[in-house]
Amino acid sequence: MSSAAGPDPSEAPEERHFLSTAEAAALERELLEDYRFGRQQLVELCGHASAVAVTKAFPLPALSRKQRTVLVVCGPEQNGAVGLVCARHLRVFCEKMDIPFLSYLPTEVQLINEAYGLVVDAVLGPGVEPGEVGGPCTRALATLKLLSIPLVSLDIPSGWDAETGSDSEDGLRPDVLVSLAAPKRCAGRFSGRHHFVAGRFVPDDVRRKFALRLPGYTGTDCVAAL
Amino acid sequence: MSSAAGPDPSEAPEERHFLSTAEAAALERELLEDYRFGRQQLVELCGHASAVAVTKAFPLPALSRKQRTVLVVCGPEQNGAVGLVCARHLRVFCEKMDIPFLSYLPTEVQLINEAYGLVVDAVLGPGVEPGEVGGPCTRALATLKLLSIPLVSLDIPSGWDAETGSDSEDGLRPDVLVSLAAPKRCAGRFSGRHHFVAGRFVPDDVRRKFALRLPGYTGTDCVAAL
Structure with a gap:
């Protein structure tokens, strides 16, 4: 058994690491329509893998109690749904981890910096606009930009063009990026410490169809470092 | 962080390892209604954890190519749905693993023994009757009883009273049992080599409400050995 799919020289010139927004949407459609994944299933798989990626980037036993307090900021669409699942799994990975459910994001930056060890940005996914200026998403982004604690973005850093x-200069600067299914083009400009891809569930035939070169997954791991 | 929840002496006398069928149904209802899990989500979580349990019982790198060919026998209800998800994850854990999709179970016992290294029994769950004698489920059980290759049962060995x-004397004698959410009472009579519980997604409050004493899960593991 080979645990890592090495690049095949015969295919290498055509393969690439990133998907455009249209390709990412087509890939998801293929999973839903041809492979009959349910949307709930995809959200569960992505949320679980995101939580595993967070614990790989920030190994729980090494964190202080304060650092283990995580704030997951969830937007209104699928990215936010993945964030909710991610929060649930983070909660069970460490019974002492404290994930309060807030109906709004505090605007006091210092309060967030002091109360939480880590923020997960699950506000906006690819192709989703932040909405009207002054609305809840643009306000959340403005707050997230000012935080000094580590930031993990799911799929794309919210507010970036996918x-x-x-x-990406003025916007969020996440320390960790978790690409869902496959990295989107903007991931090429990510310069944080850890980039994970959570796409083990993408069938090999789909990976080949989209000419994706993705890292090999080890054992039963659901995420891989890029 | 404690990775294993040791038994609390003050609660120990009331706690137990097994759920009755009625309690198992009530626990699932609570997850669906109060905790708002989707059924697809539960099936995905259970199927994924079942596949991880199979690879823990039969570590893939140690298996020959023939041994890595797995037959997952899926019934018509939820247990069968979990089996399908389990098969999908087993498939991605090892690209060389071969999981053919058969519309019927071969009746030739020798053929199955020779073609497959392992059988996963996802035919019937707790409280599900095999149906009429001579129907597809009773025929599948009759075939599974005669196999000599290792057998993994999901939740309850099909045909056992939960x-x-x-x-259990005349019925299937699985080598591995994977209890979903929590062990059902019949698991007390399981005498095979490995018993795993795949119930990390059960919230602590639910575990306490049902006075369940479950093993501790390590790191981000979704299954634990009993």
């Missing part, structure tokens, strides 16, 4: 990564 | 474990 294609170009523009706004 | 409460009493009766028919």
